[in-house]
Amino acid sequence: MNKTVSVVMPCLNEASTVGPCVSSTREILNKHQLQGEIIVVDNGSTDDSAVIAQKCGASVIFEPIQGYGSAYLKGLQAIKGDFIVMGDSDGTYDFREIPKLIEPLYKGYDMVIGSRTKGNIQPGAMPWLHRYLGTPLLSRLLNFFYKLNLSDINSGMRAFTKSAYQKMSLTSSGMEFASEMLIKARHVHLKIAEVPIAYSVRKGKSKLNSFSDGWRHLSLILAYSSTRRFMLPGFLCLMGGTAISGLLALGPLKIGTFKFDYHYMMAATLTTILSFQILSFLFLAKTFLAKKHQSSQDVLFHVIHRFISLHGIKSSMISISVGFLLGLSIIYSWVHTHFGELNKVRTGLLCFTFLIMGLQLLFATLFLKIIDSRDS
Template sequence: MSAPALNRFADSAAPASTEVIEVSIVMPCLNEARTVGRCVAKAVGALEELGIAGEVIVADNGSTDGSPAIAGEHGAKVVHVTQKGYGSALQGGIAAARGKFIIMGDADDSYDFSRIEGFVEKLRAGDDLVMGNRFRGGIQRGAMPPLHRYFGNPLLSALLKLFFGSPIGDCQSGLRAFRKDAYERLRLNTPGMEFASEMVVKSCLNGLKISEVPIMLHPDGRGRPPHLRSFRDGWRNLRLMLLLCPLWLYYIPAGLLLSVGLFLLMWLTPGTQAIGRVKLDVHSMLLGALCVILGYQTLWLGFLAKVYGHFSGVLPSGPFIRGLLQHVTLERGLITGAIATVVGLGANLW
């Protein structure tokens, strides 16, 4: 790809590189020769029609069907991203974007890039993340598999609401917009399809202003199976949500284990108990002790996960963790441990 082809849209239909670009439209691409040209043409046309200073960026992830050349011919700036994955391609494209606002969407012609005004209006009004909601805007026949429409997407959206208080009704929508400065604060890093959930999760954790606009989902025009793998990518999304939510991964299971374990220990301390014809004795007490040990260890795992999240920047720091870490130091920990050891040895000798 020659240099003029890479920057054709930025040099002609968009302002020069020294001028401020308001909107960058970023499309991840992997062998989308049948549709990428139409998507780019719609995006370029929308920017021109709305009078927006903008650019279209196609983040190519190793296409072998001529997609980059087609994108460049229709006015896009092509960015080649070597690290494989949906999230990796988008991160590469967004890093190259010069716009204050970013609109991202798939290059398979399932989204209408000529209808971006709703996203731009929300961003100009001060929203940080604007999600396209396909359930509110309409899903054409054959555009979404029933498994995704009636189970996968609603389930993941419901879990996001439960775990993080997300206001989003369509968390897996591929058409969304956001402020680039807000995006950079999130420090997103997942390489695969879970990038979509990571963006929503960290937006909720960091208190970003989130809204939705209705969009229409069309059947894609790629003529081949999608890159998405339902169960593999669904699990990766769920795993990410759990890893970013110590409350549901650690604290709630720890609370259940401790409650069950302590109940069994206290209930069986006087002696054998019977439930109908079933007798619970010392073996059930051992089970209760095991539950207490597992619950205690899980509780500490949750605390250590919060501390790691604080230092790594993966999780925002709450006032409790910040206050605790201000007072807990290595020296104080050594002194406390030494005192506890002396007291314990003294108690045993006494």
């Protein structure tokens, strides 16, 4: 059974390329006898992009709110096809590859990503920073947090079914729209495939902002990520440092001919303090980003959030008090020996650990309350 295809292209001052993109799309649809429509979303162009697109046979929709996601959300509201193909109108994507892109949809896949890294990237088409750092790094992060296996999460050429689009409930207005689509596709258990595609040198000035767009992708990836995977490395370091510090606080530890003394306790104590600081920062960052993107969170996140909200200040006061008492015991011993030689290294390390971690928890709790107060 033939499916109808809706091709959606965002457009911002692409007068030199939008015409060829629309024309090549119309030709390939006709060649393969595919019924469909071509929708160009003009995102505030000041040139003749909209006029050219209409002359070439596209339906033009206007979206005054600028943004990659905003343009697509406007265009996707108007689609009538069973299959949806999205791609930029700047000449970088070859719309003659549409049949290859939608073929997996006929085989039961819900979404298909056109992978530039598995295909042919023309020299100069992708900046070195994007090709060898940004895209691989973000792809690995998204694969790690969401158990995906994709090579190019930033690809702008994709195909998916109309029912898949309806399940995802997309909302992002910027470049992070591409990441949100994959994250929500994973959340609703969509079946995703990749096919290699070509990527050409664009005509005209690029509208990408490497660092701000990269941050928007990264913040959204972290906002929706599993709390366990997000915080696991820091938690393991914290537990390891705490366990070693606790053992060595009782005295030197001898394993065979090797002796672990307070020098190793210093390293373990530093690991514990830094791990706790990193965990505090990560949790606060995740809380802030989750609220910013209004993303739902897992049970572990809510357990940690509830504990810190209800017991953070009390727990920090207990930790500070323990540290203070350990400090007093050191001073007492010093006075008791008439200010003579003092050998309380282990007690001193424990004292500083409890004091510093107590203060860290106190400030983390106060900052969490500031973040939460933004909703009230």
